[in-house]
Amino acid sequence: DAGITQSPRHKVTETGTPVTLRCHQTENHRYMYWYRQDPGHGLRLIHYSYGVKDTDKGEVSDGYSVSRSKTEDFLLTLESATSSQTSVYFCAISDSEGLYSNQPQHFGDGTRLSIL
Amino acid sequence: QQPVQSPQAVILREGEDAVINCSSSKALYSVHWYRQKHGEAPVFLMILLKGGEQKGHDKISASFNEKKQQSSLYLTASQLSYSGTYFCGTEESTSYGKLTFGQGTILTVHP
Numbered sequence: 001d002a003g004i005t006q007s008p009r010h011k012v013t014e015t016g017t018p019v020t021l022r023c024h025q026t027e028n029h030r031y032m033y034w035y036r037q038d039p040g041h042g043l044r045l046i047h048y049s050y051g052v053k054d055t056d057k058g059e060v061s062d063g064y065s066v067s068r069s070k071t072e073d074f075l076l077t078l079e080s081a082t083s084s085q086t087s088v089y090f091c092a093i094s095d096s097e098g099l100y101s102n103q104p105q106h107f108g109d110g111t112r113l114s115i116l
Numbered sequence: 117q118q119p120v121q122s123p124q125a126v127i128l129r130e131g132e133d134a135v136i137n138c139s140s141s142k143a144l145y146s147v148h149w150y151r152q153k154h155g156e157a158p159v160f161l162m163i164l165l166k167g168g169e170q171k172g173h174d175k176i177s178a179s180f181n182e183k184k185q186q187s188s189l190y191l192t193a194s195q196l197s198y199s200g201t202y203f204c205g206t207e208e209s210t211s212y213g214k215l216t217f218g219q220g221t222i223l224t225v226h227p
Contacts, residue, residue, distance in 0.1 A: 031213055042118070042203055043158065043217040050213055058214065090157060094213075100145050101207045101215060104160035 003027050006091050006108040014116055019078040021111050023091030025071075031094040032074040033105065034058075034066065036087040043090065049074055081115045088112050117142055119206045121218035128225045133192045136221045138204030140185040147180050147187040148205040148215060151198075158203060162189070166209075191223070199225045 003026035013019055023032060033048040035058075045058030047066040055066050063085060065077045078085055092105040119140040126134050138147060146165045149172070150158040162172030164180035164187055172178070177190045185206075191198055201222050205215035 035217075040219065042219045043205075045214060045216070048214060056214075059216065096213060101148070101213050102146065102163065102165060104163060105148065105150075105205075105215070106160065107157035109157050 004091060004093055004106060004108040006089075006111050008111060009109065010112045012114045012116065013081055015082055016080050019081050019113065019115075021076040021089055021091075021113070023074045023076070023093075023108060025074075025093045027093060027095070027106075028071060029093040029095045030071075031096055031101075031105075032068065033092040033094070034064075034074065034076045035090045035092065036060065036085075037090060037110075038087050046076065046089075083115050086113060086115045117208075118216055119204055119218045121202075121204055121221050123221060124219075125222040126224070128194050128198075128223070130194060130196060130225060130227055132194055132225075133190070134194060134223060136189045136191070136202050136204075136223070138187045138189075138206065138218055140206045140208075142185060142206070142208045144180075144182065144185050144206050145209045145211070146207040147178075148207070149176075149178060149187075149189050150203045150205065151200045152203065152220075153200045161202075194223075194225045196225050196227065199223055 005024045034046040035043045049055045049068040089111045091108040096103040149161040152158040201220045
């Protein structure tokens with residue numbers, strides 16, 4: 001199994017508080033992704049990174065920011081959490097070369113986030 | 117733009133075959149297929165690349181019609197372990213590494 005660790009695995013917090021989720025990999029893969037998964041919506045991309053300090057927005061990036069200061073860590077921050085951000089968050093990594101996704105994405109175990 | 121998967125759900129008995137379809141309105145570079153069991157992370161099954169290259173499991177087959185922007189996943193002689201939700205992820209020719217996932221197809225295999 002690909003070495004991906006998400007932390008925390010579960011979190012309950014209140015509306016308006018900041019939240020940071022961490023994704024740590026030991027595979028030295030170039031690409032890292034953050035998705036959220038909600039019933040009826042499948043997996044939706046929030047942000048992704050194609051290298052250290054190189055990030056781009058996905059389809060549901062509003063209200064989220066990311067940072068990647070090291071190859072192995074990709075942080076997702078909710079600056080001021082809202083109830084609509086209650087979801088399961090998955091990190092994924094990929095060893096794709098070049099510009100396209102020609103290698104599998106391997107997913108972490110997910111973080112279940114509840115915002116009350 | 118989110119690809120459309122069909123059917124939304126399918127129920128099989130062990131040994132039966134199934135086909136899951138994925139259709140996009142955009143020109144595609146690649147199609148990925150993943151399976152997710154309840155409460156677990158998605159697991160990679162297969163990649164189909166523009167030009168015909170495939171990467172994935174030997175026991176699962178798939179096709180990719182580049183002109184129609186469609187892909188199909190073929191599950192033959194289904195086993196109980198095939199149960200789960202199947203997602204296709206499409207990479208548009210201008211997406212550069214980003215996948216857009218379909219809404220999923222729930223596959224249930226009964227003894």
